[in-house]
Amino acid sequence: MQQGKQSIRFERTPRILEAASVVGEKEGQGPLAAEFDEIENDPMFGTENWEAAESALQKRAAERVLEKAGVVRTQVRYLFAGDLLGQLIATSFGTVDLEIPVLGLYGACSTMGEAMGLAASFIDSENADYTLALASSHFASAEKQFRFPLEYGNQRPYSATWTVTGCGAVVLGKQGGIAKITGMTPGKIVDMGYKDSMNMGAAMAPAAADTILRNFQDFERRPEDYDQVITGDLGTIGTEIMINFLRNKGYDIAGRHMDCGIAIFDADRQDTHAGGSGCGCSAVTFCAHILPKIRAGQWKRVLFVPTGALLSSTSFNEGNSIPGIAHGVVVEAVK
Amino acid sequence: MQQGKQSIRFERTPRILEAASVVGEKEGQGPLAAEFDEIENDPMFGTENWEAAESALQKRAAERVLEKAGVVRTQVRYLFAGDLLGQLIATSFGTVDLEIPVLGLYGACSTMGEAMGLAASFIDSENADYTLALASSHFASAEKQFRFPLEYGNQRPYSATWTVTGCGAVVLGKQGGIAKITGMTPGKIVDMGYKDSMNMGAAMAPAAADTILRNFQDFERRPEDYDQVITGDLGTIGTEIMINFLRNKGYDIAGRHMDCGIAIFDADRQDTHAGGSGCGCSAVTFCAHILPKIRAGQWKRVLFVPTGALLSSTSFNEGNSIPGIAHGVVVEAVK
Numbered sequence: 243m244q245q246g247k248q249s250i251r252f253e254r255t256p257r258i259l260e261a262a263s264v265v266g267e268k269e270g271q272g273p274l275a276a277e278f279d280e281i282e283n284d285p286m287f288g289t290e291n292w293e294a295a296e297s298a299l300q301k302r303a304a305e306r307v308l309e310k311a312g313v314v315r316t317q318v319r320y321l322f323a324g325d326l327l328g329q330l331i332a333t334s335f336g337t338v339d340l341e342i343p344v345l346g347l348y349g350a351c352s353t354m355g356e357a358m359g360l361a362a363s364f365i366d367s368e369n370a371d372y373t374l375a376l377a378s379s380h381f382a383s384a385e386k387q388f389r390f391p392l393e394y395g396n397q398r399p400y401s402a403t404w405t406v407t408g409c410g411a412v413v414l415g416k417q418g419g420i421a422k423i424t425g426m427t428p429g430k431i432v433d434m435g436y437k438d439s440m441n442m443g444a445a446m447a448p449a450a451a452d453t454i455l456r457n458f459q460d461f462e463r464r465p466e467d468y469d470q471v472i473t474g475d476l477g478t479i480g481t482e483i484m485i486n487f488l489r490n491k492g493y494d495i496a497g498r499h500m501d502c503g504i505a506i507f508d509a510d511r512q513d514t515h516a517g518g519s520g521c522g523c524s525a526v527t528f529c530a531h532i533l534p535k536i537r538a539g540q541w542k543r544v545l546f547v548p549t550g551a552l553l554s555s556t557s558f559n560e561g562n563s564i565p566g567i568a569h570g571v572v573v574e575a576v577k
Numbered sequence: 578m579q580q581g582k583q584s585i586r587f588e589r590t591p592r593i594l595e596a597a598s599v600v601g602e603k604e605g606q607g608p609l610a611a612e613f614d615e616i617e618n619d620p621m622f623g624t625e626n627w628e629a630a631e632s633a634l635q636k637r638a639a640e641r642v643l644e645k646a647g648v649v650r651t652q653v654r655y656l657f658a659g660d661l662l663g664q665l666i667a668t669s670f671g672t673v674d675l676e677i678p679v680l681g682l683y684g685a686c687s688t689m690g691e692a693m694g695l696a697a698s699f700i701d702s703e704n705a706d707y708t709l710a711l712a713s714s715h716f717a718s719a720e721k722q723f724r725f726p727l728e729y730g731n732q733r734p735y736s737a738t739w740t741v742t743g744c745g746a747v748v749l750g751k752q753g754g755i756a757k758i759t760g761m762t763p764g765k766i767v768d769m770g771y772k773d774s775m776n777m778g779a780a781m782a783p784a785a786a787d788t789i790l791r792n793f794q795d796f797e798r799r800p801e802d803y804d805q806v807i808t809g810d811l812g813t814i815g816t817e818i819m820i821n822f823l824r825n826k827g828y829d830i831a832g833r834h835m836d837c838g839i840a841i842f843d844a845d846r847q848d849t850h851a852g853g854s855g856c857g858c859s860a861v862t863f864c865a866h867i868l869p870k871i872r873a874g875q876w877k878r879v880l881f882v883p884t885g886a887l888l889s890s891t892s893f894n895e896g897n898s899i900p901g902i903a904h905g906v907v908v909e910a911v912k
Contacts, residue, residue: 248654248678250704290895291895293891293892293895294895319583320763324683326664327663327889327891328662328663328664328722328889328890328891329661329663329683329685329887329888329889329892330683330887331887331888331889331891331892331897334766334887334892334900334902335892335897335900337766338766338767338768338900341765342765343583343762343763343764343765344763344764344765344766344902345682345684345691345695345763346682346683346684346691346902347680347681347682347683348659348664348665348681348682348683349680349681350664356680356681360680360695363698363699363702363704364698366702367698367701367702367704369585369698369702387663427678428655428678428679428680429678429679430676430677430678430679431669431672431673431679432673433673552664552665552666552669553664553666554662554663554664554666555663556628556662556663556666557628557664557666557669557670560625560626560628560629562666562670565669565670565673567669567679567681
């Protein structure tokens with residue numbers, strides 16, 4: 243423990259044993275297409291509605307990662323999981339068949355950071371041999387939940403993001419593995435009074451900057467101590483705000499920053515505007531694209547900071563602001 | 578850690594330093610009236626809508642418990658919190674001013690068990706000096722979210738429960754205090770295919786029984802090793818199912834069981850039918866009624882098992898079942 247600080251250093255360095263990513267058709271046509279474990283072209287995932295489709299996505303990612311890790315579900319002590327839907331129904335129905343005790347989490351699109359951090363903390367404290375962390379989103383279930391019926395065909399401003407259809411899952415254990423989690427920086431809710439739900443990158447940017455700043459301060463690190471600082475789904479507009487904010491605080495991460503929302507789609511070709519978003523965005527980009535670079539030793543240490551915009555259609559319609567939150571996780575190469 | 582088991586024993590026995598409960602008018606007219614810290618007769622809590630009212634409830638409970646514990650908010654390392662509303666908006670807007678890093682949780686009405694267990698685990702692992710756990714519900718925000726407009730005045734079957742307006746909060750620390758948390762049993766999602774949203778006690782009973790059973794097995798305890806086994810909001814119907822289920826497994830808890838949903842209202846006089854429910858139900862009953870008995874030494878060890886029904890209006894309208902979940906926490910007298 244680090245007295246008076248926001249971050250935790252994991253002394254026993256929980257390991258990521260394996261990761262799996264399952265995505266939809268659009269993600270499978272993007273720049274990371276070759277890196278995902280599974281691309282499903284049926285947006286319904288063989289089910290009858292969007293919510294069940296997202297549950298199927300979770301189930302498939304969970305089964306895939308356990309298979310890749312050679313871990314059976316009865317060995318997994320706890321599951322840390324969440325999604326964007328009200329009352330986490332994608333998670334409830336997606337993970338029930340696993341029969342693993344589940345800690346349901348909600349951090350909007352920052353959920354994968356929260357899940358990985360908590361899952362790692364249970365390994366670090368020797369309260370579990372294996373834990374599973376996952377987060378999902380589905381374009382259509384999110385549009386239905388937060389925006390307009392798909393049939394309405396609403397115009398999207400260029401500041402809007404496109405919710406990723408995808409689920410990323412990691413199995414953590416005590417030794418071996420392909421990467422280690424050496425710390426976490428749970429984030430504060432930051433509310434700057436921002437109200438434009440079609441520009442969530444701007445709403446989340448202050449929270450992302452706050453968590454990154456606290457991580458640097460708590461661990462006494464500079465940007466160059468990380469090979470990459472990776473945000474979840476700030477998109478093009480939020481990224482610029484976040485980088486400027488940190489620059490004003492004396493930290494320049496411009497040369498070593500990537501945003502999962504920008505990486506996952508080719509915005510011009512795929513018409514995704516400011517980038518991808520959703521819990522699944524950072525989760526699948528981490529599993530498919532980031533982790534392999536750490537495993538290969540190309541990146542020795544990264545700060546992974548999924549970002550969340552805390553709103554519901556109710557709070558938005560009542561005229562409330564959109565607070566942001568961002569949970570950071572430090573991931574390092576094993577060797 | 579206990580290999581292959583579902584429960585965790587906290588070796589460093591995190592302490593509950595203080596607890597606070599804030600409730601609405603109806604709860605303040607019930608059997609526990611004299612035990613709550615604050616009773617607010619304005620259902621809007623001075624705000625403009627039900628969601629903001631619930632946020633105000635959270636804020637007031639958090640401030641009250643910190644004041645009672647003599648802990649300032651900057652000393653609190655992490656907040657574990659949740660509510661019933663979509664995207665946890667009661668929590669986002671209710672806790673933002675605390676500026677404490679927050680881990681958002683969703684376990685339906687089992688959330689206080691999840692929050693207390695995780696908050697205790699961070700003390701036990703020496704990753705925090707102080708943590709805060711809270712959960713809330715509000716009758717009107719829940720009716721709006723899950724059921725009918727209040728103005729519609731729908732008929733409630735006798736199996737239905739009444740959502741408690743209340744927030745319970747505890748501050749945990751490493752020493753001293755009024756009780757200790759010695760273990761947790763995170764629950765599995767249990768889906769028996771039950772579909773009646775006006776009888777959630779029955780939907781949750783199997784999950785409650787499963788968590789209690791696992792707790793007994795993992796810690797090698799019998800019912801008589803607990804002064805009380807306390808469920809969250811099974812109500813009269815769910816309680817009977819749960820007790821029979823455990824009896825069939827060889828454990829008779831009938832003489833030492835209480836349900837917060839039954840305790841919080843006088844069902845006949847207050848027209849609350851099967852009992853109280855909501856995250857706030859078990860949270861305020863724990864803080865106001867259970868903890869003082871432990872503090873006074875009347876109860877030496879209790880198993881506190883908040884219970885949750887995992888549904889949304891979407892999943893219900895799509896014809897889905899209502900899976901249950903229950904998270905158990907072992908609370909013991911300090912002396």
